[in-house]
Amino acid sequence: MMWYPRPTLLAAASAVALFRLSLAHAAPPPAGSAGIAAPASGEGDVVETIDPDAPNQPVEPPVVEAPPAVPSAQRRAPPAQPPGAASSPSEHFELHGWARQSLEVGLSKQALSASEMDRTSVPYDQLVARSQLFMRARYSRARWFEANVSGAVSYSLLETAPAHADSTFNGFNGGSVRGVVEPQLYEAYVGLFSPHLDVRIGQQRLAWGNADFLSPNDVMNARDLRDPFLSEKELRHIPTLMLRADWDLGFATLQGVVEPAYTPDRYDVYGSNWAGVQPDAPVWARGLSNLAARSLDPTLQEPAQRLLAATRYPKSNFTAPVLGGRLSWSVAGLDVNYYYQYGFDGPLIEVDPSFAESLASVDWNNAGLVDLQPGLAAIDAGKRPLSVSFIRRHHIGMDLARTIGPVALRLDGAYQSKRVFMRRDFVGFVSPSIQGVLSAEYQTGDKDKLALLEVVYTHVIDTPAVPLLIYERDTVGVAADVRWPLWRALGFELRGLFGIRPRTAIVQPELNLKHQSWVVSLGGLWLDGEAYSLGRYFRRNIEAYAKVKLLF
């Protein structure tokens, strides 16, 4: 056995290493070498242009000793930032938004009974023109700070149907015209981020759940229900003042939310097309609303909606907060979220039986404020003849999402310990409820080319004494949204809800023409169904509409 002393072996290894190094320097792999050269490193930046139309010529295998070819098109590039500089992104600022003009023409005719002499009729806006401007600004600094502000201002011009039910609406013969200006601050919050903890504080939108048409777990923000089908997605929820923290646990993300005060859904009680009081509402509700509206100056009608909407909001002095938590993780392509919220539901309308009895005896066509005397006397006596309140409840939910082939499957489920429903007699009903939505979305990678199908199920656990409005004990429906390009910039969207129990249908077809930043849409909304179903109750909202939207 041959033995070399250690220094000799070291010297041999060093000699080999030096030899390799010298070879590498003496004969760098030339451009055009058949061998694959490692990319040059540590050299100045270079730009080369290539003529792709140059013919492909088979070549002889190049000789390794050939001198490196210096392309004629090679030039020095401006020096780049050192590697790694990109790992610290600096400041970003975005300002985006849209301006929209819409025109809706109602296709329903006032019922014959809804003449000016019928004091139980419900006002109907046959023409609605809305101008809206929405802007969102986002600013971020490095990876630790972000600020978001968004807001909208809108002007709505509403023209009621002709005073005479037998007159044909021509756009100028409406019973009355009113204009509403509405500036709204949407989001206004700041975020402070660290690698494992994100904190956001301010007025913000927090979307929980996966479902699109009806999302059982999307409960952290109030909804704006005043224009549920034509409003833009950004405006369908009302951002809420909250403190939100997201903690990265490694295997999952834990989110905690505190809302110091509850914000209820926004809706109109009376006077607008999607208001709660519709032609199928009980006579006392229509008559009472009509009387209240007649007693108000028309300019006060809009602010009066808030007074009509609620008499007892939860306290906003930090003693009635809304608390929420979410735990999210993904495993093997399956996304799982668990939700809990300790919040409120409502509005719960309660009518004192004696007051209800007195209302039933009122001749609304000849009623005046004096007819409300029994109710006012009851208020003076410390009673609540008609109250609207919000109740505490627990919300427990979960959702699952995964993709199978080109289809995204989602399941959303929620249990609420108390949920407020409306009975057909316009009195609230409280019951625990279960809601589930199973969604299948065929995706193409293009957000304007997809097909979504959702099966919606709601179970009201307790049995109401009087049938419910919109819901049955077991309500089942199918919602769909299909967006598809037709020809070049012309696309089609069909949204629909088909109730199986109760039977109802809401269909909204729309044609969209996109050109650069402009979108022009023409569409229609059609609703119907069995009595007291969603489509039937709001049936008078059958309409045609046009929208022009400019994105920026």
Added chain:
Amino acid sequence: MMKKSVPLVLILIGLLELSTRFVRADAKPSASDVIAKVLNADPWGLSGAAVTAHADLKDKGGATSQLAFSARSRRYEATLAKSLVRFTAPVDLAGAGFLQIQKSNGDDDRFLFLPELPRSRRISGNLRANSFMGTDFSFADLDRRDLRESTAKSLPEATIDKYPCFHVEYQPSRTDSPYSRVEIWVRTDNSLPLKMNFFDRANALLKTFTTQEVRRVSGHWYVTRSTMVDRQHSHETVLVLDKVEPAADIPDDEFTVRNLEKL
């Protein structure tokens, strides 16, 4: 005896090293080696880089539109990367984000964040044949899975505008690939693809990719201007990397759904 042997051994080792070097340089790399080099070269800055880019789209009628985005990526395994793309144009996509985490087994994880919702949603990993945001690049072109999972063969070498290229044809192994085969011309010196012909499942020419500009930034070569032409629909996309920086140290926690929802 020992003293005489040491120089002899050194000489032998040196000769051996010299011979192997010449043999190695003269040897033509196999087709799969070429493909591996293309993957490793990361021509578009999709694994370990920060990129600001735009794509000009032109349709058959000459109508044009633009997609603009910034992308950050991290290579987390030899040929697998995580990338996060934020769009700034067109205006209906501005603010949207796209997170992709490549997987060696199973579909890639893909999430899309749309600010108007605003939430992130998992989108199908099986959209490989579909266009990426209206461009002529498909999801398959971006995930490079067809390069990773393919069988390749060498074709006669060629030059493109004086640049000697390896010419390789590879056949994607996955059945969800939109391509039956792809011809690729790869520069011999920096492993950048200068041209690619994509053939559809019926073996008809579907798309052609050509490189017009390459740039060496901090020692790393990138394809900074390229064109993908859809031959069957007369549509083309010019992809320009306005700014690209190699960045191997982008933190792993940037590539999370939590981060996707930030600006």
